[in-house]
Amino acid sequence: MTAAALTPDDEPEDEPGDEAGDEPRPGVTRSVTVRVPAKVNLALSVGPLRPDGYHDLATVFHAVGLFDEVYATEADTLSLTCNGEGAAEVPLDETNLAWRAAVLLAETTGRRAAVRLHLAKGIPVAGGMAGGSADAAGALVACDALWGTGLSRDELHALAARLGSDVPFALYGGTAIGTGRGEQIAPVLARGEFHWVFAFAHEGLSTPAVFRELDRLRAAAGEEAPAPGVDEELLRALRAGDSRLLGAALHNDLTQAATSLRPDLRATLQAGRDAGAIGTLLSGSGPTCAFLAADASGGAAVAEALSAAPSVRAVRRALGPAAGAYVL
Numbered sequence: 018m019t020a021a022a023l024t025p026d027d028e029p030e031d032e033p034g035d036e037a038g039d040e041p042r043p044g045v046t047r048s049v050t051v052r053v054p055a056k057v058n059l060a061l062s063v064g065p066l067r068p069d070g071y072h073d074l075a076t077v078f079h080a081v082g083l084f085d086e087v088y089a090t091e092a093d094t095l096s097l098t099c100n101g102e103g104a105a106e107v108p109l110d111e112t113n114l115a116w117r118a119a120v121l122l123a124e125t126t127g128r129r130a131a132v133r134l135h136l137a138k139g140i141p142v143a144g145g146m147a148g149g150s151a152d153a154a155g156a157l158v159a160c161d162a163l164w165g166t167g168l169s170r171d172e173l174h175a176l177a178a179r180l181g182s183d184v185p186f187a188l189y190g191g192t193a194i195g196t197g198r199g200e201q202i203a204p205v206l207a208r209g210e211f212h213w214v215f216a217f218a219h220e221g222l223s224t225p226a227v228f229r230e231l232d233r234l235r236a237a238a239g240e241e242a243p244a245p246g247v248d249e250e251l252l253r254a255l256r257a258g259d260s261r262l263l264g265a266a267l268h269n270d271l272t273q274a275a276t277s278l279r280p281d282l283r284a285t286l287q288a289g290r291d292a293g294a295i296g297t298l299l300s301g302s303g304p305t306c307a308f309l310a311a312d313a314s315g316g317a318a319v320a321e322a323l324s325a326a327p328s329v330r331a332v333r334r335a336l337g338p339a340a341g342a343y344v345l
């Protein structure tokens with residue numbers, strides 16, 4: 018919750034920051050801004066492929082201080098613009114998760130989806146940090162406030178789960194266990210704050226492609242997928258706020274599949290280890306790599322070393338846990 022100083026400062030210059038939620042006033046265009054965090058999965062345990070095409074998961078989500086901001090401004094029609102990190106790769110039509118969130122909320126509450134949405138991206142696109150899901154959660158909260166729909170947190174959660182497996186967690190933030198497809202959330206007791214360094218890759222990685230590669234590797238090895246579960250050591254480390262224990266307990270079942278598709282990620286992970294990270298982790302389905310540092314100066318050393326790695330496009334530092342989607 019203390020990562021505000023690390024937020025991106027790429028707000029669009031001409032976006033309004035008017036107050037919202039008050040009675041409509043003639044001649045005043047109302048606007049809401051919502052800030053929503055990226056996530057890493059401190060643990061990601063992937064079970065067998067289900068008949069519906071998803072995998073059963075057990076994961077520990079952790080929101081970190083890398084943010085997207087969603088601006089929702091009253092308008093006559095639905096429109097979407099975007100700037101910031103990876104904006105050129107973000108679709109600006111009905112395939113965008115923020116757009117779909119606005120439409121779903123409008124349909125559910127019996128109104129026209131009339132809103133001008135703008136996304137200021139700080140979360141890498143197709144980076145395994147759930148940026149699209151964050152935008153969906155941000156758009157739900159922003160449109161809910163702009164339109165005064167008055168939905169409960171549970172009702173917003175149900176809509177979020179329909180939009181995607183990672184969307185509900187982006188509403189809550191903090192640190193939480195996710196089960197099912199990841200959409201069933203239970204908060205985890207976590208103490209203290211953790212110093213993270215993130216290495217962005219030159220190109221994104223498709224989440225479905227990484228899961229397919231995991232299935233292929235398991236079939237080739239004749240392995241049965243185990244029932245997914247969360248390691249008790251990791252939960253103990255979080256309860257104690259012990260970053261060294263946490264670093265040793267980080268685990269992601271998708272690492273081998275992602276590095277099989279993108280061998281250069283091995284060099285990125287090794288560069289962070291060599292620079293003294295106390296934990297290394299593929300973030301979600303990658304290709305972003307996450308490194309835990311013992312403290313701020315450890316984080317600075319890891320960030321500096323990673324900046325020189327050829328496999329790394331950009332480096333960011335952030336604290337975790339961060340708050341979920343909130344109106345600024």
Ligand code: ATP
Nearest residue numbers: 113114115142143144145146147148149150152224
């Ligand atoms: P996942 O949640 O699947 O792990 P990710 O974090 O790896 O996703 P996202 O940034 O969410 O990746 O983007 C995945 C794809 O979703 C992009 O390639 C893009 O085509 C599409 N997309 C839809 N809406 C958005 C959005 N608001 N921001 C970014 N990408 C979006």
